[in-house]
Amino acid sequence: MASIHDVARVSGVSISTVSYALSGKRPVSEATRARIAKAAKELGYQPNARGRMLAGRRTQLLALTAPLHAETSAPAHMAFVLAVVTAARRYDYDVILLTEEEATGGLSRVTSSKLADGIVVLDVAIDDHRVDLIRDLDIPAVLIGVPGNTAGLVCVDLDFEAAARLAVDQLADNGHTSLALLGEPHAVYERGSNYPRRFRDALLTHAAARSVDCIFVESSKNPVDVRAAIDTALAAEPRPTGLVMQCAEPSQVTTLEHLAARGVRIPAELSVISAASTFDTSRFTPPLDVIPLVPAETSDRAIDLLMTTFSKRHEPVVELLAPRYFANGSVGPPPARSIPRPHTN
Amino acid sequence: MASIHDVARVSGVSISTVSYALSGKRPVSEATRARIAKAAKELGYQPNARGRMLAGRRTQLLALTAPLHAETSAPAHMAFVLAVVTAARRYDYDVILLTEEEATGGLSRVTSSKLADGIVVLDVAIDDHRVDLIRDLDIPAVLIGVPGNTAGLVCVDLDFEAAARLAVDQLADNGHTSLALLGEPHAVYERGSNYPRRFRDALLTHAAARSVDCIFVESSKNPVDVRAAIDTALAAEPRPTGLVMQCAEPSQVTTLEHLAARGVRIPAELSVISAASTFDTSRFTPPLDVIPLVPAETSDRAIDLLMTTFSKRHEPVVELLAPRYFANGSVGPPPARSIPRPHTN
DNA sequence: CTGAAAGCGCTTACAG
DNA sequence: CTGAAAGCGCTTACAG
Structure with missing residues (x-):
């Protein structure tokens, strides 16, 4: 050689x-x-990269900490990992993947051995051990996601609160006054990343602000439970005429099938919006309006910020990307007159 | 520092x-x-890792080439990536993730710059550009999967032919004489990794060898098509009393639901085996017998072989792990007497 | 516009 | 049992 x-x-x-x-x-x-x-x-x-690393001040290596919990959605996770690697390559950086359960061990190791020039944190939970460590570690870092305490951190994420408001506004502006949110499975809110919580809370808050009723139900890995959740939601009083789904693809597919089976027409009887989705809802039956999760844009921006940090110390910042709405015909006005159902209770 | x-x-x-x-x-x-x-x-x-890399002969870094195609199943893919990283850590190795479309570029780069000590190739297709490159590159490498031409390579994989035979034998030994295979979506056989093909071909061959009829149908991302495929399979003559599923989790779930909706009892009327699955079929409704894909064992073995290669040149070898069968009560004898259906045609 | 040299932080023969 | 030194392959002040 x-x-x-x-x-x-x-x-x-x-x-x-x-x-x-x-x-x-x-x-x-x-x-x-x-x-x-x-x-x-x-x-x-x-x-030779080895000589270059030692003589230069850079290894051209980033560490990506991306632990996989049981609650993690593999497709979304993969999309972000892929996007981070692609974004890093734009700056001629390679990515070391840290997956270990004791994720903080890997972070300390690549930092103290000076293996990585910087760190990317994926799948941030509200209370995340890695975040405390990042604050102590003297190494540039960027989080994709927003932890509970953002002091001293550089974070990038979709603006999930704005996304929730966007969904509510879209339906409210069309005249809907009663909505349902089909969220993630219960465990996600307990232990998973925190954006589902941010989305749900903002949606409920904003619905209330707009005087729109909203029932929240959780999805599940089990289709039977998903259908039951939908049935529960549609039995609410007043009956929801709009549905927002912020959950995994299989649950959304199951829901659409179940609605079809129940004879619920979209959007004539029910307007539907898919939110924070990484998959293609335009090929669903029927195609769904969507406020997508944007792994590429988010990762690009995160890596841009990280690279800035390498030259000059970057002040802490939380950058939230504005959500975008793509119409595919699944939202319209509510049914002209909803037949009032007999009052039980 | x-x-x-x-x-x-x-x-x-x-x-x-x-x-x-x-x-x-x-x-x-x-x-x-x-x-x-x-x-x-x-x-x-x-x-300091930089000094150590230059002075020693090792970077303690492996490159994992794991491109994501549209046909790739994200959960299975993630499971293998995770397993490879975990296996590498046992030897104090970190893993650089190469995902680029032009995957060969990344391989050349980390090899010629002496960044990685070795390479792990995931998701091997029959005719894989990366494999040709690996043969030329002067760097230890191990493939997880088996390409069409294995000359000069070190490969590790589940023995999918044996897995297919195991599934057939299990059903044939129980007295079944007509089977159905629900395979992957069409595109997987065209462009995806090659094990679905190996599994399908071996299953059909071994069924024939045991004088068992077998109809092959493909699954789909679309549940409607999955149900249609199952209907087609069950309409075959003679009617299948055993079903082998080698496809993604959502398709298997859809199938079980559809069978339940059609009133087909498992295993009384239909025996079912799930094959090459990375997910937990024991919590399906009903729980399914399974011949699982084993990312951890496969990756561990692959990394062991790679580490051996570092010390002494390892001769080319294709190591196939023996499949294992886990019974969960979804296989039994065929219905005592199958009611002959009227001959059409 | 170019070169000689120091130095990055280790590992590992070579000596004793 | 231990040390002085060479050297891994580059980058980058320092000089001219």
Whole structure:
């Protein structure tokens, strides 16, 4: 394997000139540059990362801490991991994946050994051990997600509160006065990442602010429970004419099938919005309006901020990306006249 | 940040003695060792990975090439990525995740820059560009999966042919003479990893060898199509009394629900086996017999082989792990007397 | 525009 | 049992 010395010898210059010619950090005469380029190409020279890491101040390596809980949705998780790696590559960074249960161990290790230049934290919980560690560690870090206490941190996430308001407004502006939210399975709110909670709370709050009734039901990995939840929601009084789903793809598919089976027409009888989804709701039956989760944009922005941190100390900031609404025809006005059902109770 | 020089100074020895004391690669007197350990602890010394990489012959870094296609099942994919990282950590290795579409670019990069000590290839297709590259690259590598041409390679995988035979035997031995296989969606056989093909082909071949009829149908992301496929399968002549499912979890759940809706009792009227599954079929309704995919065992073995390769050149080998069968009560004898249906056609 | 040299923080023969 | 020193392959002040 050719080294920088080989390239220097073949092109008749010093190794420093080779280094500068290849990095462009110092002007090099065109003739010299050409000879060096030719030699490097002939020899198939690739700078050795080990030498570069030690001499330079960068390893060009990021650590991504992305633990998988039982409650984690694998597709969404994968989408973010993929997006982070792709975003890092734009800056010529590679990504070390930290998955261990005792996630803080991995963080300490790659930090104290100076393996990574920076850290990306995925799937942030409200009360996250990794976040406390990050604050202590003297290493640039960015969180994708928002923990309970953001002091001293750089965070990027979708604005889930705004997304919830957007969903409510969309339905309220269409004239709906009673909604249902099909949320994540119960365990997610207990132990999972915190955005489902932020979304749910904001949605209920904003519905109340707009004088819209809203019933909240939880989904499940079990389709039977999903259908029961939907039945519960639709039995609410006054009967919901709008449904917001913020849950995994299988639960949304089950719901649509169940609604079809019950003969509930979308949007004639029920308007439906899919929220915080990473999957393609435009190919559902029927296609659904969606406020998508945006792994690529979120990760790009997170990595941009992290790279900024490398040059100049970045002040703590929580950047929330504005949600966007994509209409696919699943939202309309509520049924002209809802037939009042007999009062029980 | 304390360096090895600091530790040497504080403990009154040379840096080489510190290095040897900490690595254990040379005997060090107990007294000296104790002083060094004390100093290292006081100073919070952690060896610098950059220096270690350059001086030693190892980076303690593995590259994992795990591209995500549209056809990839995210949960299974995640399970393997997680298992590989966990397996690598047993040897104090960290894992760099390579996900790029042009996966060969990443492989060349980490190899020629000497960033990684070895490579793990996931999700191997029959005709995989990465495999050709691996053969050319002068770096230890192990594949999880089996490509069409295994010459010169070290591969580890579940023995899918044996798994298929096991499923057939289990049903045939119970007296079934007509089976159905619900496989992956069509695109998986066209472009995805190759084990579904190996499983399907072996199952059909072995069924024929045992004089068992077998109809093959494909699943889908769309539940409607899954139900149609099951209907097609059960309409086959002679009517199947055994069903093998080798497809994603949602399709298996849909199938069980559809069978329940059709009033098909398991195993009284239909025996069912779930194959190559990474999810827990014992909590399905009803619980299913399963021949699981084993990410942990497969990855552990793959990493063991890779580590062996580091010390002494390992001869090419294809290691297939024996499948195991877990009974959960979903397989029994076929219905005592199948009511012959009127001959159409 | 270019070079000689120091140095990044370790590991590991070579000596004693 | 321990130390002085070379060297891993680069980058980057320092000089000219």
